[in-house]
Amino acid sequence: MADCIFCKIAAGEVNAKVVYEDADTLAFLDLNPQAPAHALIIPRRHLPRLAAAEDIDAGLLGKLQLTAVKTAKLLKIETAFRLVTNNGKAAGQSVDHLHYHLLGGRKLLWPPG
Numbered sequence: 723m724a725d726c727i728f729c730k731i732a733a734g735e736v737n738a739k740v741v742y743e744d745a746d747t748l749a750f751l752d753l754n755p756q757a758p759a760h761a762l763i764i765p766r767r768h769l770p771r772l773a774a775a776e777d778i779d780a781g782l783l784g785k786l787q788l789t790a791v792k793t794a795k796l797l798k799i800e801t802a803f804r805l806v807t808n809n810g811k812a813a814g815q816s817v818d819h820l821h822y823h824l825l826g827g828r829k830l831l832w833p834p835g
């Protein structure tokens with residue numbers, strides 16, 4: 723998608739601190755971290771949000787979770803982390819490219835606000 727900042731990061735056209743990448747997924751540090759470790763896990767292919775995923779995307783959704791675990795290990799937060807996606811504006815989604823927030827490195831409260 724021409725106007726999508728995360729597509730540009732995935733294509734290497736915009737810089738980001740990449741923690742992990744493979745053919746289908748990418749993990750990079752969030753510009754506005756909410757925890758000592760805060761990465762974003764995205765598919766390279768543009769999907770606007772989780773609710774836009776279809777049955778054919780099942781493999782990709784699984785890969786995103788495995789990428790989150792690999793990233794958690796690289797960030798040394800694999801024993802305690804949170805993986806969350808904001809789906810839709812009212813849920814806090816500000817970038818319309820599916821992404822999971824991977825957060826750790828501090829005590830995470832529940833429920834989130």
Ligand code: DGP
Nearest residue numbers: 727738751752753754808814815816817
């Ligand atoms: P959300 O509000 O759930 O859509 O999360 C979007 C996150 O993306 C937010 O925490 C800030 C981050 N972000 C936005 N633009 C950029 C960028 O250009 N680079 C990086 N690294 N993070 C970005």
